[in-house]
Amino acid sequence: MKVLIVEDDFMLCLINKKSIELIGYKVVATATNGIDAIEAVKKHNPDVVLMDLRLDGELDGIDTMHEISKFSEVPAIYLTGNSDEINKERAAKTNTLGFCVKPVHFEELKALFANVKLRD
Amino acid sequence: MLTTANTSLQEKQIHLESEIAEKSKINTALARTLKEKEILLSEIHHRVKNNLAVISGLIELQTFYVKDEKASAILKESRNRIKSIAVLHEKFYESKNLEKIGIRSYVDELIYFIKLSFSSQQKDIKIITQIEDIELSMANALPFSLLLNELITNSYKHAFKKQDSGNITISLIKYQNKLVLNFKDDGCGFELAEINKDNSLGMNLIEAFSLQLKANTNWASKPNKGVEFTLQFKQDLINSKEQIG
Numbered sequence: 001m002k003v004l005i006v007e008d009d010f011m012l013c014l015i016n017k018k019s020i021e022l023i024g025y026k027v028v029a030t031a032t033n034g035i036d037a038i039e040a041v042k043k044h045n046p047d048v049v050l051m052d053l054r055l056d057g058e059l060d061g062i063d064t065m066h067e068i069s070k071f072s073e074v075p076a077i078y079l080t081g082n083s084d085e086i087n088k089e090r091a092a093k094t095n096t097l098g099f100c101v102k103p104v105h106f107e108e109l110k111a112l113f114a115n116v117k118l119r120d
Numbered sequence: 121m122l123t124t125a126n127t128s129l130q131e132k133q134i135h136l137e138s139e140i141a142e143k144s145k146i147n148t149a150l151a152r153t154l155k156e157k158e159i160l161l162s163e164i165h166h167r168v169k170n171n172l173a174v175i176s177g178l179i180e181l182q183t184f185y186v187k188d189e190k191a192s193a194i195l196k197e198s199r200n201r202i203k204s205i206a207v208l209h210e211k212f213y214e215s216k217n218l219e220k221i222g223i224r225s226y227v228d229e230l231i232y233f234i235k236l237s238f239s240s241q242q243k244d245i246k247i248i249t250q251i252e253d254i255e256l257s258m259a260n261a262l263p264f265s266l267l268l269n270e271l272i273t274n275s276y277k278h279a280f281k282k283q284d285s286g287n288i289t290i291s292l293i294k295y296q297n298k299l300v301l302n303f304k305d306d307g308c309g310f311e312l313a314e315i316n317k318d319n320s321l322g323m324n325l326i327e328a329f330s331l332q333l334k335a336n337t338n339w340a341s342k343p344n345k346g347v348e349f350t351l352q353f354k355q356d357l358i359n360s361k362e363q364i365g
Contacts, residue, residue: 009170015177022184054166084214101210101229102169103176103203107236 001116002028004046006037006064007079008056016050016079016104023106025113034059034067041068048097048116050109051076053087062087065094077112079104165213169206176202197273200237204230204269208261220255223264223292227251230269231290238276244285245276251292254299257356260333264301264353267329270322271303271349277322279307279347294355301351309341 003025007013010032017027028044031037033056041049049068051061059067065076075095079102080087088099097115100108176199183195207229211221231247238245256264272288280286289304315323326349330337335353 009174011174012170012177015174015181018181019177019184022181080210101203101207103173103180103199103206105176105199105203105233105237106180107239108233111236111239 001025001048001113001118002044002046003113004028004037004040004044004049004074005030006032006034006040006049006055006061007052008032008054009052012102019106020050020109023110033057034061034064037064038067041072041074045072046074047118048113049074049076051078053078053080053091062090062094065091065096069095075116077109165209168209172202172206172209176206193277196237200234200273201266201269203233204265205262207233208265212258212261218258220257221261223254223256223261224251226261226265227268227290227292230265231272234269234272234276241276241280243280243283245280245288246286247272247288247290249290251290252294254292254294254355260353260356263329263332267326267333267351268301268303270325270329274322274326275305275307275347279305279309282308295352297354298352299355301349303349303351304346306346309343309345309347311343312339312341 003020005013005016005020005027007016007030013030013032017030020027028046029040031040035057037049037051037055040046049065051065053061055061055064061076061078068074073095075097076091077097078091078099080099091099097112100112179195179199179202183192183199186192186195208221208226211226212218215221227249231249235245235247268290272290275286275288287304287306289302291300291302293300293302327337330351330353333351333353335351337352338350340348340350
């Protein structure tokens with residue numbers, strides 16, 4: 001399974017990447033902002049996007065998924081530090097498999113990844 | 121005389137207009153300061169969450185490189201304690217007033233990730249909850265959540281070693297001005313007199329968090345009869361609904 005990590009914290013991005021690889025999945029790319037994430041989806045066609053809500057730049061994680069959904073059906077698992085009701089409602093309008101409150105544990109990721117449908 | 125009065129009125133009008141302009145400036149400055157503080161608070165929250173995630177993530181990565189099962193379990197327990205704090209922090213941030221949280225949704229999340237963290241045991245452990253819609257202040261919520269984390273973890277670790285399935289029951293009710301937590305499992309139980317607290321971090325922490333809550337506690341257990349733990353503590357009235365209402 002191919003995973004794209006979108007996370008604005010460099011250290012956290014590295015840790016999540018390593019953790020995901022250790023549980024047996026392939027991280028095809030990482031991005032710290034929405035624009036790079038959109039490009040990475042076009043380029044790598046991941047099976048799932050691990051998406052931080054808050055990102056560098058003008059687009060947050062949910063805005064970014066709205067843009068991605070214009071050309072891809074890839075679902076997002078949102079990693080969040082502020083999963084308030086407004087964000088939950090906004091996120092529900094995107095292609096999402098759920099929310100994970102940081103710090104995310106690998107068992108939680110495994111459980112959520114089990115719902116991912118593999119793409120080409 | 122009319123001219124003098126008119127001049128005086130004009131002066132007063134100029135003075136009032138000047139005061140209004142000054143107050144308007146102050147209001148704008150206050151609104152800007154408030155906005156800046158909101159942004160700063162959001163930024164601090166974001167940093168705290170990410171830092172907790174980094175600490176937890178580093179501990180989790182370490183578990184992949186540890187061959188010893190006992191050491192790996194200790195690392196996972198530490199990681200879970202950090203997550204308990206992080207989820208609590210999240211709930212306070214969600215609550216907007218940053219003073220109190222509804223404990224019910226917190227307990228649900230706590231149970232969810234502890235269950236997942238023990239999923240490799242492949243046992244059918246049911247957790248039944250009856251949590252009243254109670255709000256806790258940060259001062260009470262932190263020791264309460266860590267204490268509950270220890271109780272659930274202890275049951276998963278010790279109670280069902282010789283069973284493939286089991287039940288944990290957790291209730292939190294308000295009785296008069298006190299909150300009463302009742303925690304039970306139907307596992308192997310233990311002889312209370314034989315528990316050596318010096319050798320058990322979990323039991324030590326439960327005792328410490330109970331002290332912090334200024335709570336009365338009671339343990340009841342016998343071999344093969346499960347465990348029951350009761351905790352009674354005063355709800356922090358400073359931030360309770362009663363005080364505000």
